[in-house]
Amino acid sequence: MLIDNYNEVRSKIDAAAKRSGRNPEEITLVAVSKTKPLECIEELAAEGVTEFGENKPQELRNKFDNVSRPVHFHQIGHLQTNKVKYVIDRAVLIHSLDSIKLAEEIEKEAVKHDKTAEVLVEVNYAEEDSKFGITKETALPFIKEVAANYPHIKIKGLMTIAPFVDDPEDNRYIFKGMKQLLLDIISENIDNTDMSVLSMGMTNDYEVAVEEGATMVRVGTAIFGERDYSI
Numbered sequence: 001m002l003i004d005n006y007n008e009v010r011s012k013i014d015a016a017a018k019r020s021g022r023n024p025e026e027i028t029l030v031a032v033s034k035t036k037p038l039e040c041i042e043e044l045a046a047e048g049v050t051e052f053g054e055n056k057p058q059e060l061r062n063k064f065d066n067v068s069r070p071v072h073f074h075q076i077g078h079l080q081t082n083k084v085k086y087v088i089d090r091a092v093l094i095h096s097l098d099s100i101k102l103a104e105e106i107e108k109e110a111v112k113h114d115k116t117a118e119v120l121v122e123v124n125y126a127e128e129d130s131k132f133g134i135t136k137e138t139a140l141p142f143i144k145e146v147a148a149n150y151p152h153i154k155i156k157g158l159m160t161i162a163p164f165v166d167d168p169e170d171n172r173y174i175f176k177g178m179k180q181l182l183l184d185i186i187s188e189n190i191d192n193t194d195m196s197v198l199s200m201g202m203t204n205d206y207e208v209a210v211e212e213g214a215t216m217v218r219v220g221t222a223i224f225g226e227r228d229y230s231i
Contacts, residue, residue: 001043001098002040002043002044002223002224003043003044003047003049003094003110005222005224005225006029006031006044006047006049006223008222009029009206009219009222009223010029011085011110012206012207013027013029013206013207013217014161015207016119016207016208016210016211017210018027018207019211020210020211020212021151022213026066026214026215027154027210027214027215027217028051028215028216029051029076029216029217029218029219030051030053030076030199030216030217030218030223031044031049031051031052031053031219031220031223032052032053032054032055032076032202032218032220032223033052033053033054033063033105033217033220033224034053034054034055034056034059034076034227035079035227036058036062036224036227038066038067040224041063041067041071042067042068042069044223045067045068045069045071046066046069047159048188049071049215050070050071050072051055051071051072051074052071052072052073052074053073053076053095053218053220054073054074054075054076054077055076055078056077057074057079057080057083057084057086057087058083058086058151060073060075060087060090060091061086061087061090064090065090066146071224072088072092072093073090073092074091074092074093074094074095074218075087075091075093075094075095075096076095076096076159076199076218077096078098079094079096079097079102080130081101081102081104084102084106084109086107087159088106088112088113088115088117089113089115090152090217092118093118093119093120093156093197094106094117094118094119094120095119095120095122095159095199096120096122096132096133096159096217097119097120097122097146097155098121098122098132098133098134099134100145100146101154102144103149103150104122104150106119106152107151107153108154108227110153111152114153115152116152117131117152117153117154118154118156119153119154119155119156120141120156120157120158120159120197120199121134121137121142121143121146121155121157121158121159122134122158122159122160122161123136123139123158123159123160123178123181124160124161125160125162125174125177125178125181125187126162126163126174128163129130131161133159133160133161136177138186139158139181139185140184140185140230141209143155143185143193144188144190146213147190147191147192147193148191151192153192154192154193154194155168155190155192155193155194155195156193156194156195156196156197157182157195157196157197157198157199157215158178158182158185158195158197158198158199158200159198159199159200160174160178160199161171161202162174162175162200162201162202162205162209163199164204165205167218168204168205168207168208169208170195170231171205171208171209171210172208172212174200175200175201175205175208175209175211175212175214176212176213177214178198178200178212178213179198179212179213182195182198184211197216198213198214198215198216199214199215199216199217199218200216200217201214201216201217201218201219202217202218202219202220203219203220203221203222206218206219206222
């Protein structure tokens with residue numbers, strides 16, 4: 001049963017929170033349902049799970065339009081400007097704002113739908129060539145620019161995708177650094193930002209991420225099993 005997997009992950013999150021003196025209720029578990037059929041979402045939703053993550057905008061659109069009960073979808077993958085239209089009124093949170101060009105498109109679509117888009121700024125903290133995201137050094141000026149010029153975008157915090165490692169301890173410095181970066185940005189008191197969300201940690205390292213301050217973790221494989229990317 002998927003709910004057993006979900007509950008096991010949730011219990012590990014709660015334990016990690018308690019180890020670091022945090023309230024487990026501060027941490028949101030996003031079940032990453034990318035490439036998995038709608039039936040998997042339906043199965044978990046029937047058990048009260050409400051937060052799901054998708055990488056591809058069209059997949060998010062199709063699942064949102066067909067799911068039988070109200071749930072929240074998160075756009076967690078890289079978002080191309082020509083795909084914003086698919087998620088603007090369907091995603092509760094866009095985790096991957098990484099350019100002014102994308103901000104311009106989100107603003108345009110948000111105006112069209114008469115809404116404020118809630119987003120996270122993606123930071124490529126480890127500066128991996130294979131990953132999207134802005135650098136930690138440019139995060140503050142980037143956020144100031146977006147907050148000042150795009151009134152229909154509300155920045156809710158930061159997101160990072162840490163490197164895939166065999167030992168999750170190898171990513172601890174990244175999670176610690178992201179928490180400090182968030183605190184530094186909060187101290188600037190930038191208008192039109194909230195900075196309450198720190199989205200980091202996946203199946204292989206989410207417990208360490210929680211210990212270092214994640215308020216949102218994105219877990220797929222530990223809940224849904226391995227993915228077949230050939231389909």
